[in-house]
Amino acid sequence: MNWLLLLEQILNGFQLGLLLFLLAAGLTLVFGIMDMVNLAHGSLYMMGAYFCATFTGWTGSFLLGALLTLPAVFLLGIIVEVVALRTLYARDHLDQVMATFGLILFFNEATRLIWGPIGLVIPLPDFLNQTVEIIPGAPYPAFRLAIIIVGFLIAGLLYLIVSRTKLGMLIRAGASNREMIGALGINIRLLFTLVFGLGAALAGLAGLMAGPILSVEIGMGEGILILTLVVIVIGGIGSIKGAFIAAILIGLIDTVGRSFLPEILDLILPSQTAATAAPAISSMMIYLLMALVLAIKPQGLFPPKGVGR
Amino acid sequence: MSLSSRQVINSALLVFLAALPFLTDWVGDSFYTGLVARILILAIAALSLNLLIGYGGMVSFGHAAYIGVGAYVVGIGAFHAFEDGIDWMLNGYVQLVAAILGSAVIALIIGAISLRTRGVYFIMITMAFSQMLYFTAVGVETYGADDGLSIYSRSDMLGLIDLNDEKSLYYLIYVSLLVVLYLMHRLVGSAFGNVIRGSKSNEARMRAIGFSPYKYRLTAFVIAGAIAGYAGFLMANLNDFVSPDVMHWTRSGDLIIMILLGGMASLFGPLYGALAFLMLEELLSSIPLTVGGLRVGEYWQLLFGPLLILVVLYARNGVDSFLPGARKGS
Numbered sequence: 039m040n041w042l043l044l045l046e047q048i049l050n051g052f053q054l055g056l057l058l059f060l061l062a063a064g065l066t067l068v069f070g071i072m073d074m075v076n077l078a079h080g081s082l083y084m085m086g087a088y089f090c091a092t093f094t095g096w097t098g099s100f101l102l103g104a105l106l107t108l109p110a111v112f113l114l115g116i117i118v119e120v121v122a123l124r125t126l127y128a129r130d131h132l133d134q135v136m137a138t139f140g141l142i143l144f145f146n147e148a149t150r151l152i153w154g155p156i157g158l159v160i161p162l163p164d165f166l167n168q169t170v171e172i173i174p175g176a177p178y179p180a181f182r183l184a185i186i187i188v189g190f191l192i193a194g195l196l197y198l199i200v201s202r203t204k205l206g207m208l209i210r211a212g213a214s215n216r217e218m219i220g221a222l223g224i225n226i227r228l229l230f231t232l233v234f235g236l237g238a239a240l241a242g243l244a245g246l247m248a249g250p251i252l253s254v255e256i257g258m259g260e261g262i263l264i265l266t267l268v269v270i271v272i273g274g275i276g277s278i279k280g281a282f283i284a285a286i287l288i289g290l291i292d293t294v295g296r297s298f299l300p301e302i303l304d305l306i307l308p309s310q311t312a313a314t315a316a317p318a319i320s321s322m323m324i325y326l327l328m329a330l331v332l333a334i335k336p337q338g339l340f341p342p343k344g345v346g347r
Numbered sequence: 348m349s350l351s352s353r354q355v356i357n358s359a360l361l362v363f364l365a366a367l368p369f370l371t372d373w374v375g376d377s378f379y380t381g382l383v384a385r386i387l388i389l390a391i392a393a394l395s396l397n398l399l400i401g402y403g404g405m406v407s408f409g410h411a412a413y414i415g416v417g418a419y420v421v422g423i424g425a426f427h428a429f430e431d432g433i434d435w436m437l438n439g440y441v442q443l444v445a446a447i448l449g450s451a452v453i454a455l456i457i458g459a460i461s462l463r464t465r466g467v468y469f470i471m472i473t474m475a476f477s478q479m480l481y482f483t484a485v486g487v488e489t490y491g492a493d494d495g496l497s498i499y500s501r502s503d504m505l506g507l508i509d510l511n512d513e514k515s516l517y518y519l520i521y522v523s524l525l526v527v528l529y530l531m532h533r534l535v536g537s538a539f540g541n542v543i544r545g546s547k548s549n550e551a552r553m554r555a556i557g558f559s560p561y562k563y564r565l566t567a568f569v570i571a572g573a574i575a576g577y578a579g580f581l582m583a584n585l586n587d588f589v590s591p592d593v594m595h596w597t598r599s600g601d602l603i604i605m606i607l608l609g610g611m612a613s614l615f616g617p618l619y620g621a622l623a624f625l626m627l628e629e630l631l632s633s634i635p636l637t638v639g640g641l642r643v644g645e646y647w648q649l650l651f652g653p654l655l656i657l658v659v660l661y662a663r664n665g666v667d668s669f670l671p672g673a674r675k676g677s
Contacts, residue, residue, distance in 0.1 A: 132607070133663075146648065264596065268475050332468070338468075
């Protein structure tokens with residue numbers, strides 16, 4: 039086994055995991071606090087990437103572009119919440135699924151209309167577009183390292199917000215018992231709008247960071263949305279801590295599994311069979327993990343306190 | 348026995364569908380027979396899903412997976428018959444049984460795990476399982492992976508019916524639809540159907556009078572999966588092609604849209620919904636209007652998305668609420 043490759047894949051796993059966490063953090067709060075299924079979260083991620091590509095083009099700087107993107111996606115999230123989603127909180131899940139599915143169609147088509155069917159490229163500044171030797175002999179792309187650092191910083195910041203501030207207290211209270219905080223005189227509508235905007239900004243951040251590595255294209259939010267849903271379900275809906283642990287777990291299993299499963303299978307199965315089965319099995323692994331978790335704990339690993347009675 | 352005006356409309360639709368191949372012959376454009384055949388297959392799948400969503404309150408977001416299983420049975424059978432000369436794998440009855448049993452077994456496994464969860468979790472887990480099957484199909488190089496499988500010969504029904512004849516295939520699909528409609532009608536009205544519907548409206552009460560909803564729900568889940576698998580069998584024969592795309596989660600979303608457009612609370616709802624869905628797609632994408640050099644029809648989903656939201660917000664029972672004798676309220 040190649041240890042340097044393993045190290046690199048583990049870092050890649052963290053990088054994917056932290057991107058997933060940025061998406062999952064916002065989504066799990068929307069699910070948990072508002073009991074709302076929002077499939078359009080992936081669209082906000084896509085808009086983050088497209089906005090950043092455009093703003094980077096205007097300003098000529100990726101960092102400036104990224105800084106402009108965050109408030110833009112925050113605003114977009116608030117507009118979406120006020121115009122379309124607000125009326126859906128009281129509806130059942132089926133209605134929410136359909137309406138947000140309609141939003142996905144709308145966003146994809148609007149993106150095609152505005153930016154055209156061909157994907158965009160986000161150019162990186164030189165200092166991010168190089169490799170860093172983390173340990174001697176193991177070069178690693180600086181931008182991916184930056185994603186990992188930003189991901190951990192945001193995770194820490196979110197932890198502080200949720201566990202130390204008044205807003206965080208309301209968010210935790212909302213995830214455990216929505217009706218009660220409303221009865222205690224908290225302006226729930228405002229809280230919902232703020233949380234939705236915050237979640238949108240985090241999704242936009244994930245999108246703008248994924249943009250330079252993957253490609254900025256229509257429908258880019260849909261594949262990662264499913265992964266995010268798996269993360270949320272494994273972590274327990276409404277739990278930021280659960281989302282973090284599950285996101286890292288999924289990121290590692292998916293990335294490391296994809297690169298090492300063929301070798302592992304080769305040890306057990308005839309090589310012909312192993313070569314055919316490996317790609318199929320490695321893409322199934324995270325879903326098997328989810329099935330296993332739900333079979334044992336139907337509420338996920340870390341359901342918020344008070345949920346799952 | 349006198350028919351209500353709603354029954355008259357439903358019957359008229361069925362008569363029209365029965366006459367369709369001859370109408371298109373008369374017009375001289377057989378394109379519409381293929382289009383309607385596709386609609387009817389999707390209607391069969393939507394009908395089976397409505398047993399779960401409309402009557403059982405189980406929002407399964409992975410129903411396209413079973414269509415995929417049925418379709419892949421036909422594709423894989425034809426593949427081995429063509430490549431390796433294994434003739435029995437082209438036998439339509441073997442394929443039919445394998446498609447229905449295969450999708451039923453997979454529905455049993457997925458349902459047994461998923462039905463332990465509620466609400467949002469159930470939606471997410473059924474969606475994730477269907478994606479798992481989707482990625483499995485994408486990963487298997489032997490059966491074409493991403494590109495899918497071309498089906499060089501349709502299921503061989505041993506002379507009983509020739510599926511290569513478009514009219515015979517259409518009538519097989521049409522009769523299948525009638526059978527599924529009848530089956531749903533009997534199922535929903537049976538004691539079994541009452542337990543399923545009762546568990547939707549009040550699970551606690553259902554338990555209190557001595558029923559354990561899990562078993563009944565799982566049975567409904569397997570029945571729906573098997574019917575969708577059968578729809579997949581028909582679909583593969585109609586398209587001469589199967590690819591992972593039939594299992595993509597957005598295809599499952601399309602099925603739910605059909606149910607919603609048609610109206611959940613009625614037997615014929617999914618049929619109207621499937622018709623409305625594909626007709627809307629055809630209509631919107633052929634809008635001849637041009638704005639600023641762009642043809643509106645090319646961006647039809649820009650209109651369809653918001654339309655969907657409006658239907659959800661203001662027309663909960665879809666087409667059904669416009670038919671005479673619609674139940675008021677949701």
